[in-house]
Amino acid sequence: MGRPNQEEVAHLLTNAGHTGPSSSVSDFQDEPPTPTSEPDGDDVLDIQLRSSNRPPYGHYPSTVVTADIDLPPSYNEVPQPELAVRPAAHGQMAARLPSAIDGIEDSLFKKDSNSGHEYYVDKRLDEDPILLEQAVRYWATLPPRQYMRIKGTHTETHRRSKDKTETKTVTDFDVRVEITPYLYRDPEQRVSMCTPRTVDNHEKVRRGTCLRKYGGLHDKKNRKKSARRGRIELGDGDGQDGPVLGDDKKPTLPEWCHRYCANHAGLKTFRIQRKVTGLDQGLLKDRLTTLVRDTNYRGSLTIDFPMADENVEVYNDCGINRWRFVAWVRWMFYLTLLFLFTWPYLFFATKRFEVVIVEWPFSRYHRDQDALEYVSITEDQLFNLWGRAIHHAVLSKRVCTLDQQDLIAAEGRPPIQTGNQIVDGLVGAGIRAMNEVNRQLGWGRNS
Template identity: 50%
Template sequence: MGKPNSHATSFSDNVSLHSNPGERSTITPYVDDDAPEINIDDLPPNYSDAIESSEAAPMLVPGSAMNSAIRPSDLDAKVIIDQNSGAQAWVAKSIENPGSLETYVLQLSGIPPRPYINLVGTHTETTKDSKGKQEKNTVTDFDITVELTPFLFADAQYRRSWSQLRTVDNEERVHRGTIRAKRQGGSNQSIEIGADARPTLQEWCHRFAASPASLKCFTFQRQMVGFDEESVKHRLEGLVRGTNYRGHLTIRFVTKDARVDFYNDTKINRWRLTPWIRWMFFLTLIFILSWPYLIFRTKRWEVVVAEWPFSRVDESGNREYVSISEDQWYNMWARAICRAVLEKRQTILDQSDLRRAHEADPAFNTGNSNVDGALGLFRAGIHAMNEVNRQLGWGGDC
């Protein structure tokens, strides 16, 4: 996530993943206006639905479609996926082949990051145990998550987006085959290659392969850019506080599937990614010695980024959006989020939640008068409790 990209700036290694290099996208951009509400029937499909569609046209090379697992070609390669963040770590001999590494990066760059907005409300309850001693416990009132991935596509079914692959700028402070992050080299080099020149993906892959370091790691990252986090966070906070919620509110942006680390194939790198060995090091406190060793022995390259714009700035200085604006997103999701907060849910909201929030509750009848009467009383009771919470406040410490 970050600031909108300006197309007035030229990048030497920007590669559009869904249009020809040097040409602007053929996707008709949406330019922000008064941000009217969006018809619920015009919603983009769920990301998971879109990538599983049999009609979806592959945008990548054969064998690397979004719904296929991209893996190293080595039979003895090791791939570890973090179940929480979706981050991957590879150990394979083919990584030290510049052509293979470049191919892996290009294939992986066609898969989007998975950005989420997470709202968590908590309060503290003070109780007394059997001995009269006070204990404080944190209670989660709600934990609601909304995914932003569908809005990175102009057409999710055919994977049309504004994504582009770039190498880092000279002034960015990153790992460039070093232990510590740094900017591009000195003035002599700038004079020789030009102030704006920078290595391409192919050049970085060759530098990684040519490095004599015994432990090395090449990192590929995915980012959503052009999304106004602060504005959306401010509006969501106002929405939740508008329900008279008095607890502790945390709103954060989380990006999953955002990182792939390529390690050269050595025993130490295989050990560092083996779960039981890692646990043994933690439990025996050997990590106190092994962690500094790995930090100072591993040369790192963090020089390649796939950017997936939510919006960008055109030549006239106006923001244009790949699908919808932040205001339209808020108008779309505010009712569903508010409803989930009042219902104290702990879940990831999906399209069904969105539809239920925008449609009137159906008059569901079972045919049994006693059951129907009980359901009516239940719905009326829930509605009454939500209204009382709105007026008197809820979720405060107690």
């Protein structure tokens, strides 16, 4: 495995001379984004892309990165001043927010501690489509929190009595690395390739309904209505039996916001979903599996890519919507089994608008160049950057999220110092011996 040295890691962390395509979120796409054409229309994401000399996929040096890298914050202070997290980035973004949405953050009713799912309840968002649109555009500038997670477990069986045995699962290590910083070209200036859009008519989602459906002429009911009005032409006789959909435009963001505010349903919700695209999870999974198995680990290995802060939902302001998030109310319905009656009612009575998707690409495909363009670094560079820190965390049986302090320590780990040279030598030798024995004999097997 090719690993960057300490100077290259410092360069990745402090490089501020990157010049590349930049983007600013000003509007939503009216049509699906294509890398080879500029979006247009009233509901367009204005992505200003400057010329890029980025080489195609597969032509990147294994340890050379030409983008600013903002690593996850350290839980302990890092002595290097140039690696400190700079608070100006958030301040710059806050200065760009429209004044019309001041106070929206105070409407946050609940945030799930595990998934980061945010729920907003604000009467202004139910009645003012312009305010709702501005809030959606602001939420679209906030990225999802993408992680890659490496977890190892094994089972241990203990005999409790002559006839009974107890089996429990033991976690050997649970290591996470956040990928969110690599979704930006310039983390300080929030320069990215994020692509907000409204759903296309061929996507089956909830469009102010309780059940998923297609939009426009892709929906059977709409197609029948249009056929009765003579708006759909039949096949032209060249083997096409289906209808010609013709001009089947999807609603824009302002139109969806007006539809939501005009909806008279007693229970309704408007959702914004964030996605990470262009990340080759299979490649990273294979590389990480090889990395862990090379330590002769014999236990059960799980590698996945969880995501936090994926969804933002706006609920209309009413008593039922507030009660449905109160813990003691939910537990009362669970214990009394009333949820058997209330859950179907809430499911069918709540009209859901799941019509906004914000795509945060790790890479994207260019048809003209027939190559991938990466936002900051490739999957191989990501693995080479964090591989050594992950390797050490696995052998140390850590349960944590790695940060820049772990990255720096992995490149130049100082010796153990207790004040006694003899003890320091014995401790260091003991740790090295244990790690070497684990590599040779294997560790983490079921027992």
